[in-house]
Amino acid sequence: MNREDEIMNKKKEAMKQLRGDRKEWITMASTMVKEQRKERKAIKKYLENQPATVPEIADATGIPSDKVLWYLATLKKYGDIVEGEKDGSFFRYVLTESAPE
Amino acid sequence: MTLIHHDFADQMDRFGGNTALECFNCGTCAAICPLIYEHFPRKMIRYLQLGAKDRILENAKELWRCLHCGLCSRTCPREADPGEVILGLKRYVVANWRKS
């Protein structure tokens, strides 16, 4: 076993240990991320067909409207959507072309 | 016009509920009161503050709207105990009725 492998193995061991120590947090985060992926996907999928307002997305996806807005604000921050035209008192949100996932 | 009696608040001491002057008239008691009735109970408390005896006696009946539920006293930001002030006024009015 060469020295590099040895270091790698040691790190793997340490990571395993760390994962064990933080098990509770990791499980919680993983569950949360799973849920988030699902919801994010649903929102984006709906937006693929047409720009939409928060209530429209909420109606279509069944995700509570405050949560929809929270996702949209974040997606906007990371460049996946942009704010579009205003419709009454609401803005429509538009998927950007480069949006991954 | 409301006429002021300088010593009324002190005269109220013997009827209890003598914290009326501690109220800073924010209106919480009126708005929180389950009766949802105009300015009640702050209106009566205000008359007491000013010593507007006549106004209190004219409107005395209103005092008995109070359910003595204590919500106003519990939520009063000044801890001026509006509920007890109203009870004190009831006693004052009853004493007044009995006197006459």
Place this chain on the structure above:
Amino acid sequence: MYNPKDIIDLIADNVKKTRSPFGIPKFMANTWWKNASVARDGEALLFTGLMYQFVPYIDTTTHYLERYEDTGWANYLHYTKYLPKLISGTGLALMTSGKEKKRSGRILQDIVKILTKSNVDFGYKPELDDYSGILLYDLGDQDGFVRHAENVAANLKSAGIQKVITVDPHTTYALKVLYPRYTGKSFEVKTYFELIDFSSHNGSRRVTLHDPCFYGRYLELSDVPQKILGKLDIECVNVRNSGEFTNCCGGPAESISPKLSKEVLGRRVEELQSTGYPIIAMCPICLANLRKAGAQVEDLSSLIGRYI
């Protein structure tokens, strides 16, 4: 709205003459114990303050008062003045149905069962069980209240009573807070539910508690019933205005303005019903009032009584 002066005079007069606010002699109203197996002697005295017993009469009174309040010709006929007088005393007793009276009695009988199950050493002496006078206090008849309270307290003291078990919030407040303040006589006062000591697991259910103002705010006792129900697998679903911030049921306004009382009641019932669960009351006035609004409501003692 009725003239408070008339009501106060009437009640004060009734209490003076009959020691009952409605002018109904005690022997007529307080009959529940005859059908209950309750000892006379015990370490603590069960003191009902007769509130539950009066409820059926209050209902009847309100029914009439409501009919004539603020009607122009009622005023013209001087009904506003004479009506309250008309519906008090034995006349009132005759107008009130026996069924209602029985229902009230059952609550007290349940309380006896609950205390017994909790191994509380208590007894009941009808001759010592008196009206507390609280209504006079609330209405501002301070002199009348103090006179009456001194009488009641002296009675208890001379019978050597130290510990008192109460069953309703108004009487509890009177004995625990007002008597020491205005009569100088103190007792060790506990409500019956503070003494409950048993648990039961019969499958969970949910109820909505309506905290009475005196328990929730003045006496800060509302966490006690919650805990006891928890021991019985009963979950309490709280509305926003509960505990220290509970909302009045409107009951206390009945004698002065049934209309006002009804408005307040309506708002409170709406809030309580919003949970969708049955409502639990623990005060005879709340109980009667909420029932009047057609809510699905029962007394705390009735609910607990079923778990014995």
Place this chain on the structure above:
Amino acid sequence: MSSETKPEEKEEKVGVYICYCGGNISDHVDVEAVRDRVEKIPGVAVARTNMFMCSDPGQELIMEDLRDGIVDRVVVASCAPSLHEMTFRSAISRAGENPYIYEHANIREQVSWVHHGEQATDKATLLVSAATAKAVRLKPLEPIRVNAMSHATIIGGGIAGMRAAVDLADRGIEVALIEKSPFLGGQLALLDKLAPTREKASELVSHLASRVINHASIKVHSCTTVEHFEGYVGNFKVGIKKHPLESNAYKEKMKMLNPVHKSAEAFIPFAGVYSGPVPSAAEELVIDTGVIILATGIKSYTPYQGEYGYGEFPEVITLSDLIRNLAENNNGGSLLEINGRKIKSMAMIHCVGSRQIPGIHPEDASGHLNEYCSRTCCSALLNASNVIRETYPKTRVYEFYRDIRTYGRGQEELYEQASKNRVVFIRFESQEAPEVSKNGYSDEFPLLIKAKDILTFGEEVEVPVDLVVLATGVEPNEISKIVDMMKLPVGPDRFLLEVHPKLRPVELPVSGIFLAGTCQAPMDAGEACSGASGAAVKAAALLSRGYVELDPFVADVDIQKCNGTGACVEACLSDGALELVEMEIDGQKVQRAKVTPAFCLGCGACVAVCPENAIDVNGWTLKQYEAMVNAIVAE
């Protein structure tokens, strides 16, 4: 156009950095388009953008380019230069370059906040282009270093002046404290028990005054006024004049000086601490000093004749009158007694001479309105009410107010205490002020106050009273002479105006002059001391090095071009800044202009008159302006 000796044909490398300002700019100016266009301007080596140019990563962009040698001139296009010119200059310094190779383009206050659409982007481009044209012509400059005297002159011997004096003296700096009266203590000495803690004003004043008087490093000049001012930071000259007592207004107060106490450190109630002998004859002196702290303070507003019955009824007095009465009369009875009259009921009226509203309140003789809140009167009034109610339980107190402003620590408690003491509050709107009139109902109370009371649902309330107390606000002291001499900015409220309330709250635009206490705005004693110490710390920092660095923006003579006509010397506005000196050039004795940088104001009056274009102001040259104009007119 005269022949221009071009420096060596070295291409300047300008870096242009354009800020988004988090949308403040980029919402109206297409920042990326500006960048694209500017990049093409000759001389621009690189053009970059950032969300916040002033942020650390933004500054790092510039510093990296400088360190890498990509650029040697910097233009930042962002907000107003007053906000961030210094920020970017210091970033350049940190990158090891001369901070004066910097030019600022203001594309926020003067573009994105006033223009919209495509034209905003176009104008921003032109402004950046003009800045670039100037930047190309910038040369490194060295700041002018002048020795700074470790000496401070403080004008005003009130609480703030004394606080600053003690701070600086303790810090090892010599201090001259100038006070126009024979007493130290200013307005604070006119008070008694202070809100909210009821500390005795006399004790606080005495404590600080005794430190001032006994401090080896503080020289107190009482009965003294400032008559003359010149110089620059680190080296000011303050001409002062000491006045004998005949010439000023403090005779009355001096009479109270008990002959036994006619020595320094005696506290005279409602006057202050007597700080030493009054000069017997006028005397003029000049103080050489490094910095100046203004602590010229405030005075009480005087109600106009008839304002709430003032001057009309003897029973209407000011809060100052009341405080003095309270302190001086303690009859021990259950009723307050003022001017021999037992006060059974009295009214306090808030906001007299404060929070005045155009159209409602009349302007004073000089056309001013005090639109500001005087900040201290609510607490002072409540404090007085409490003292009265606690000392004279039978005296009823009514307070007529607009808003109760007990904002500070322990002040809301004062308000609550007043309520507990059964002071009755009546609230009025400014347009329906209470009316004070003769009481027509009874002889028991001479006056009647009528007010439309908001707290009583807008009903009119009538209060019969024996006494009306007006809570008069404060106004800055009359210091127009000093303002003119030192060229100080004054705000619309007539108080001295700081450079920026948050960035530089105790500084004035004239370097080396600071603000302490109430000459800046109404304050209570604690706040005035805070302000004074805040000014002192800035002065201490400035003087701690023994020298001061001045902006190098001063006139500079090109000896090659100068032919000694002297037109510049004639045009010069600052004594001593320009002179003709004899020198030898090519073996010939000639006259040439010479600049004394510390005195030069950098105004450029000399520049315009030189027939040879031989003089210019460093950093602001005529050539640079011409280049900017060329950039603006370029298509």
Place this chain on the structure above:
Amino acid sequence: MTSMGISKGKILILATETCAYPGANSVGQAHSSYPTNTFILRVRAPVLFPEYFYLDCFKKGISGIIIMSCGEECPYEGAYHALAKRIDRVYKMMREKNLDIRRLRLTSICTVCNRAFLKEVNDMSVLIEEIGPPEVNAPTSG
């Protein structure tokens, strides 16, 4: 550089560092709009500019110049007086060259003179729209 969208005649504003320049910023802070053909140069004191500077500007195609000084409040004592005299000479030279003297304005703008600032720029903007660009023939600079 591409032709700019700002096609109207251009107005040059010489704004003093202590008064008018912060005054212009104060207009910005108030988000009050004014024409875009205005170019504010920050100056320490406009007394720096010789007579020919103004004439050169017109020659270069500037349609109007507003000097926004501190007026009598000027921190450089005597500068305003010297400036005023100079501007009188510039007016004389402008007349000689047939230039409408309304193209040059000497004003005082303080740090909070929002309304005065807006009035000056708007007035000048209206004026140059009305009278068009300047035509200068003779050489001017010394």
Place this chain on the structure above:
Amino acid sequence: MESNPVLNVDALVVGGGIAGLQAAIDLADQNFKVAVVEKDASIGGKMIRLSKVFPTLDCSSCITTPKMAAAAHHENITILTYCNLNSLKRDGNHLMASIIQKPRYVDPEKCIGCRRCEYDCPVYVSDEEQGGFSARKAVYIPFSNAIPQIAIVDTEHCMLCGKCEKACPTSAIDYFQKPIYFTIKAKTAVLATGFELTTLEDKPQYGLGKIPNVIDALQMERLLAPHGPYNRVLRPLDGMEPDSVAYVQCAGSRDKSMGVSYCSRVCCMYAIKQAMLLSGSLPLADITIYYMDIRAFGKGYEQFYQNAKAMGIEFVKAKVAALDAGENGSVTVRYEAQDGVGVTMANHDLVVLSLGMIPGWNPKGVCPVSSASDKFIKTIQPKISPTLTDMDGVFTAGAAAGPKDIVDTITEAGAAAMEASKYLIELQKGHAA
């Protein structure tokens, strides 16, 4: 005490908000060595999180960043972020501060602030810096103008998936980082520990934080900030642009039923400021401020208030008694209209609670400095030496010693620096003698 590494300075400043930074700069400018200890991952305190500041309406970021940069780059100042003060005790002529630097799980020397880790991290975590209205990642840079620009890993939400480690161009991620313990030895200290707000949950009548579209004033600051979560003001329930916004003043001050009897001093002015900014961004919206007394006591404040009135912002004199959820996401405000009909219910699309200021730090158990009955740090000579605490050589400034606005805070920070520098000079003299 363990033999922790020791940092020797003249002055320790606890708290890297505007008060601490100003005090540090004023000390450092006099050539004293200063260490600033900040508990958050960035300096800047509450001020850097605001939109604009009253009464000048300057952009808060634009005023704070120069001070942050000036302190961070000052040769006499050492900034220590993400550090907790464990204890501050006197030891003879010195103060000994025991400090724990929390692990960022990112090597500060290597991180270049490029945020690639943040982009690649798959976990969305509610971003408190944005009022919880949008998300950040489990590895993130606190906010755009944070100083220092160094990422931190939020271990509570980290899955240890390794994506950030892969994305980092400088191998700065270190999952095994441990807290660092060290000691600061100083001669004097300035406590500038600032304030926190009461919470939306503190008053049951205001809905315990459960009524949609009831937010606090700091959340509104984020909605108004140019780089806020939505880049505009929207209702958090459903993204609607509000037509009517209400401010509930004294929602955490002057209210004994909540245990806060004092005035928080800044709420009137920030509510007016926000109202003005709102009327700029939502010109058609109705804006109402429910208040008891408008406390516009500072320089230029009263005029600011009068301007707001002239702009059409409605001021209603009443303390709001209760809030309820209304129809379609609106909020019902219940109050007594004092000159009108009495009890009134009004509906608004968005309601902002002007919460109260409470101390940001409790010295108990950490440092023998006393708090007053209002729980803020006690000052012993509030009139003539307002920054003195009851611990010799320890001074306080800003909101640590009671609610305070920015202007008063900055001035007071200068005053604390003055006291501290005098104390240092006294010490030097003592040594010389």
